[in-house]
Amino acid sequence: MKVHEYQAREVLLSAGVKMPQAVLARSGDEAAAAFTQLGGAVAVVKAQVHAGGRGKGGGVKLVKSADEAKREADRILSKPLVTHQTGPEGVPVRSVLVAAGVEIAKEYYVGVVLDRARGVPVMMASAEGGVEIEEVARTKPGAIHKEAFHPMLGLQPYSARKLAAAIGLTKKPAAAAAKLMLALGRVFLEKDCSLAEINPLVLTKSGEVTAIDAKINFDDNAVPRHADVEALYDPTEEDAAEIRARDAGLSYIALDGNIGCLVNGAGLAMATMDIIKLHGGEPANFLDVGGSVTADGAKEAFGIILSDPKVKAILVNIFGGIAKCDLIAEALIAAGREIGFKVPVVVRLEGTNVERARKLLEGAKGDLPTLITASDLTDAAQKVVKATK
Amino acid sequence: MSILVDKDTKVLCQGITGSAGAFHTKGCLAYGTKMVGGVTPGKGGLKDDNGLPIFDTVAEAVAATGANATMIFVPAAVCGDAIGEAADAGIELIVAITEGIPTLDMVKATRQVTERGAKLIGPNCPGVITPGACKIGIMPGYIHTPGGVGVISRSGTLTYEAVWQLSSRNIGQSTCIGMGGDPVHGLGFVDLLAMFQEDPGTDAIVMIGEIGGTDEEKAAAFIADKVTKPVVGFIAGRTAPPGRRMGHAGAIISGGQGTAESKMAALREAGVTVADSPARIGEAVAALLGVKG
Numbered sequence: 001m002k003v004h005e006y007q008a009r010e011v012l013l014s015a016g017v018k019m020p021q022a023v024l025a026r027s028g029d030e031a032a033a034a035f036t037q038l039g040g041a042v043a044v045v046k047a048q049v050h051a052g053g054r055g056k057g058g059g060v061k062l063v064k065s066a067d068e069a070k071r072e073a074d075r076i077l078s079k080p081l082v083t084h085q086t087g088p089e090g091v092p093v094r095s096v097l098v099a100a101g102v103e104i105a106k107e108y109y110v111g112v113v114l115d116r117a118r119g120v121p122v123m124m125a126s127a128e129g130g131v132e133i134e135e136v137a138r139t140k141p142g143a144i145h146k147e148a149f150h151p152m153l154g155l156q157p158y159s160a161r162k163l164a165a166a167i168g169l170t171k172k173p174a175a176a177a178a179k180l181m182l183a184l185g186r187v188f189l190e191k192d193c194s195l196a197e198i199n200p201l202v203l204t205k206s207g208e209v210t211a212i213d214a215k216i217n218f219d220d221n222a223v224p225r226h227a228d229v230e231a232l233y234d235p236t237e238e239d240a241a242e243i244r245a246r247d248a249g250l251s252y253i254a255l256d257g258n259i260g261c262l263v264n265g266a267g268l269a270m271a272t273m274d275i276i277k278l279h280g281g282e283p284a285n286f287l288d289v290g291g292s293v294t295a296d297g298a299k300e301a302f303g304i305i306l307s308d309p310k311v312k313a314i315l316v317n318i319f320g321g322i323a324k325c326d327l328i329a330e331a332l333i334a335a336g337r338e339i340g341f342k343v344p345v346v347v348r349l350e351g352t353n354v355e356r357a358r359k360l361l362e363g364a365k366g367d368l369p370t371l372i373t374a375s376d377l378t379d380a381a382q383k384v385v386k387a388t389k
Numbered sequence: 390m391s392i393l394v395d396k397d398t399k400v401l402c403q404g405i406t407g408s409a410g411a412f413h414t415k416g417c418l419a420y421g422t423k424m425v426g427g428v429t430p431g432k433g434g435l436k437d438d439n440g441l442p443i444f445d446t447v448a449e450a451v452a453a454t455g456a457n458a459t460m461i462f463v464p465a466a467v468c469g470d471a472i473g474e475a476a477d478a479g480i481e482l483i484v485a486i487t488e489g490i491p492t493l494d495m496v497k498a499t500r501q502v503t504e505r506g507a508k509l510i511g512p513n514c515p516g517v518i519t520p521g522a523c524k525i526g527i528m529p530g531y532i533h534t535p536g537g538v539g540v541i542s543r544s545g546t547l548t549y550e551a552v553w554q555l556s557s558r559n560i561g562q563s564t565c566i567g568m569g570g571d572p573v574h575g576l577g578f579v580d581l582l583a584m585f586q587e588d589p590g591t592d593a594i595v596m597i598g599e600i601g602g603t604d605e606e607k608a609a610a611f612i613a614d615k616v617t618k619p620v621v622g623f624i625a626g627r628t629a630p631p632g633r634r635m636g637h638a639g640a641i642i643s644g645g646q647g648t649a650e651s652k653m654a655a656l657r658e659a660g661v662t663v664a665d666s667p668a669r670i671g672e673a674v675a676a677l678l679g680v681k682g
Contacts (some may be wrong), residue, residue, distance in 0.1 A: 085632065114492060116602045116639070119499050119573045134644035151496045192493055221465060221638065222491035251636045255628075266570060266636025267544020267599055270625035271667035274649075277628045278666055286629070288636045319546045319553070321529030350553060352529060377550075377668035 001218045002050040003232045006097045008214035011191065015183045017198075018176075019211045022099035024048070031073030032066040034098035042101030044212075045072045047093045050237045052132075052215075053083035059093065062101065069098060094236065102212060103205040108167055109133055109144075110181055111197030111215075112188040120148045123155055123185055125163040125177075129200035155185030169203070176209035177201065191229055192222030241304050248300040250289055257282025259384055260305035260314040260343075262298070264289050264323070272317045275377060281385035284311050293318060293328045299335040306342060313344040313387040315380055320351035329357035333364040336371065344387035346372045348380035390590030391519035391564045392539070392581070393482060393508070394458065398523045401450050401480070402427040403471050404462035405437055409486070413462065413527050415439060420530040422523050425454040447478035458482040460516065460525045468512060469494030476505040483575070484525045485512035492638070495573040502575065509575025513638065515545040515567035526567070528552075536561015538674060539585035541578055542597035543570055543604075543637070547625060547667065551595055554671025560680055563591040570637025572601070578608035586616050593619045593678055595670060596661075600626035601640045601647040609655035619677045622656045623664045624649045 003011075006024050013019060023034035035043050047059030054060050059081045061072040073096045080090030107129030115122045126144045128136045136143055145166040147159035160178035169177050180201070188196045195217040202212055218229050235243055245252030251266065255273075259281045263269035266288045273283035285308065289301050305314055318328050328349060336345070345368070349357045361373050372387065374380030400417065404410040405427025418424050418439055426442045433445030444450035447459065459480050463471045468487040475483045476498075483502065490512050502509045510517050516526015520533035532549055534556040542548040548567050555562060566581055568574060578596055585591045594616070598605040605624065612620055627649040629635045631642040642648050653663050664673045674680075 114496070114572065116572045117604070117607070119496050121493075121496070137644065151493055151500070189493065192491055194492065219492045221489045222493065225466065225491070253630075253633050253635065255630065263546075265544060265546030266640060267542070267547035267597070267625050268550060268667075270599060270629055270635050270640070271547050271550070271623075273628040274625060275666055275668060283628055286633075286635055319549050321532065321546070321549050351532065351549070378666065381668075 001220055001223055001229070001233060002237070003216055003218070004048045004050065004234065005046065005214055006048055007232045008216040011187060011216060012183070012211065012214050015187045017180055017183050017211055018209065019214070020100040020102050022097050024095055025073055025098055026095045027077065028070035028074035031096055031098050032070035035063065035066040035069035038098065038100045040100045043069060044099045044101055045069055045076065046097045046099065047076045047081050048095045048097055049081055049091050049093055051081070051083050051085040051091055053085050054081065057081050057083035059083070073098070091237070099212070102202060102210060104202045105205045106203045107200035108177070108202070109136070109199045110177070110184060110201050111195065111199065112184055112193065113195055115148060118148065121151065121188055122146050122148045123159065123163060123181055125167050125181070127167040129202070133199065149185060151189065154189055155182055157182060173203055173207060173209050180209060180211065187216070191226055192219045193217060194219045241307055245287070245304050248297065250287060250297065250301055250304070252304055253286040254308060255283050255285050257284045258310045258312040258388055260284045260308070260311040262287050262289060262301050262305060262314060262316045264293055264318050268317065268319060272315060275381040276315065276385065279381040279385045281381070281388060284308055293323055293331055295331040295334040298331045299338060302335050302339055311343060313346065313384050315384040316345060316347045317377065317380060318349050320349060320354070320357070324352040325349045325357035326353040326360060329360040333360065333368070336364070336368045341368055341370045344370045344372055344384070346374050346380050346384040346387065348374040348377060391522065392584040392588050392591070393517055393564060393566070394519050394523040394525060396522040397423070398458050398482070398525070399423050399425045399454060399456045400525055401425060401447065401454070401456040401459040402462065403447065403459055403475065405429055405441070405443060406432055407462055410462035411437065413460070414441070416530070417460070417524050420524040422525060425456050426450050447474045447480065451478045451480065456480065458525060459484065461485045461487060463487060465489035465491070469498040472498040472509065473501040476502045476507045479505070480507060482508050482510070484510045484516050486514060486516060486527055488513040490571065492571070492573055495571060499573060499575065510566060511569040511575060513571045514569030515548060517564065517566045519564045520562050528565070528567070532556055533565065534559070534561040536563065537590060537592035538562050539588070539591040539594045540565035541581045541594065542567050543599050543639070544597055544625065547597055550667065551597055551623070551670045555674060558671050558675050558680060560671065560674055560678065563588060570639050572639040578604050579611045582608060582611055582616055586618060591618065593621070593674060595621045595674060598622065598624045598652055599637070599640050600624070600629050600635065600642050600649050601637070603646065605652035606655045609659040609661065612661060613659040620661045621664060621670060621673045621677060622661045623667060623670050624652045624656070625667070
């Protein structure tokens with residue numbers, strides 16, 4: 001689960017991380033008031049969206065007066081923000097964070113991620129701050145220093161000191177950075193994060209170490225055991241169809257193509273998208289209905305797929321193992337009769353009782369004129385691509 | 390003629406009184422698996438519908454039945470604990486079916502498994518099957534055929550698809566393992582490739598990967614170095630957008646890492662026959678083995 005910068009800041013502030021003062025604003029007037037309240041000569045107005053790349057997208061601006069804060073906030077809030085992570089249509093901006101400006105001497109990076117291959121959390125630090133860490137990893141992998149830590153013992157003070165030294169900090173700033181890394185490591189373990197990152201961490205001209213941005217992703221599987229984390233969920237940042245699917249126990253991701261997919265199992269769902277592309281089509285979505293396919297689940301799945309106006313045809317690909325094909329065919333037919341298939345629907349079933357399932361589908365073609373049956377996966381992909389041409 | 394499980398494997402079910410645990414215990418028994426009992430705290434002393442004894446703890450169950458494997462269906466929030474309990478009780482093979490376990494719970498549980506010298510399959514997986522001998526998990530048993538192809542996969546239904554393509558060509562399987570879709574899991578491609586390479590009953594290997602992580606790249610390096618048996622690969626997710634989690638918790642391209650292209654290139658480089666289409670996995674194996682489809 002992603003959260004906004006202002007929410008991540010609150011989590012880190014309560015863990016003892018030092019950050020410049022900041023105020024959340026939902027309008028230009030609120031931003032002007034925030035600037036005055038902070039009382040400094042400069043402030044930074046930052047769009048609060050889940051997507052990264054805000055600076056390059058024009059969502060982060062340095063301002064030097066309350067008037068300028070109002071003007072920039074109004075501009076940012078007036079239209080969707082487009083970054084390299086949002087797609088061309090961008091995302092709406094509902095609030096901005098007005099943060100006190102600091103005089104930066106140098107920028108650093110610190111962040112905790114999970115090393116999948118080793119199954120351990122890792123604290124990373126780099127003197128290459130303020131740019132995307134993925135970019136640093138690509139161009140200067142030696143500039144990223146790492147210390148793995150035990151899930152029960154947590155990051156040890158000596159590891160934090162090693163990292164502070166490795167990124168070139170000494171004396172008081174080194175001690176401050178080490179303390180901050182220990183707090184970040186604690187937050188990662190205590191709140192079940194999948195990412196906890198400060199980029200940039202800055203050394204100010206007066207020698208203070210402070211975090212001027214914060215990003216936290218929480219492990220979706222662990223959110224239910226943290227009421228405080230659950231409260232940070234912002235449904236307005238998510239696709240409405242994806243929320244609807246999750247509520248129905250389906251896994252759905254909208255894509256750019258025009259062929260809807262309804263599949264059981266995540267791996268098979270990805271493979272189905274791939275085979276559509278292989279035969280010259282473009283998938284409109286990823287959709288995993290789960291292992292057992294019910295009439296209600298199928299109905300909801302068709303409803304969600306058809307809510308996308310781009311969809312010109314649907315490919316249903318189900319491997320019936322424990323859930324038998326004939327029961328799945330009945331569920332699909334019941335769903336079709338109730339909602340009506342407005343576009344061609346190619347159905348490919350394989351597995352237990354597939355012969356009976358095919359007979360059921362053939363028999364339902366009178367009621368469902370756009371239903372097309374396929375004999376195998378390749379046949380299904382070819383038929384659904386043809387149906388969109 | 391197989392790896393990990395055979396007709397003598399004695400299996401427990403943790404969570405045997407839950408609906409999934411009860412349903413699949415019956416399925417495994419019907420397949421011929423030696424199910425010897427179950428564990429549900431608070432229900433010790435009772436018997437399930439099949440007459441299997443139920444115990445309060447895994448340690449008691451092991452002492453009474455001699456079980457050396459377990460199949461876990463307990464809820465995600467307490468599943469890390471159940472895996473640790475099984476490892477602590479001396480179970481050799483732990484198969485965790487449960488989906489949705491918090492990642493840090495798995496970070497802790499995999500340490501316990503390693504410390505105890507146990508093996509873990511999963512979580513968030515269909516399980517393991519040696520056709521005709523032992524099924525531990527939720528896969529449909531009848532699609533499998535005894536034979537010589539080892540199957541390793543991160544997926545569930547896509548594995549069934551591949552197995553179906555093999556069985557329909559009369560190509561049997563030695564053992565099939567769904568290693569699960571989570572970022573932190575038990576046995577991986579490299580561990581299982583090593584076992585299949587050593588297994589005299591395995592002539593060829595199918596590995597089905599997907600986007601996310603670098604397990605397939607590591608597998609490719611291992612294959613180039615150590616595997617002499619023919620390997621057919623497939624990678625799901627060539628059309629998946631970066632930064633989005635495709636159903637499985639571990640199926641995500643992040644920071645340019647974990648793309649299907651990188652995995653396919655690494656496998657091809659290692660001499661693996663990589664199928665372009667998920668419909669051609671069986672065909673590719675048949676061609677390698679010289680079997681007529």
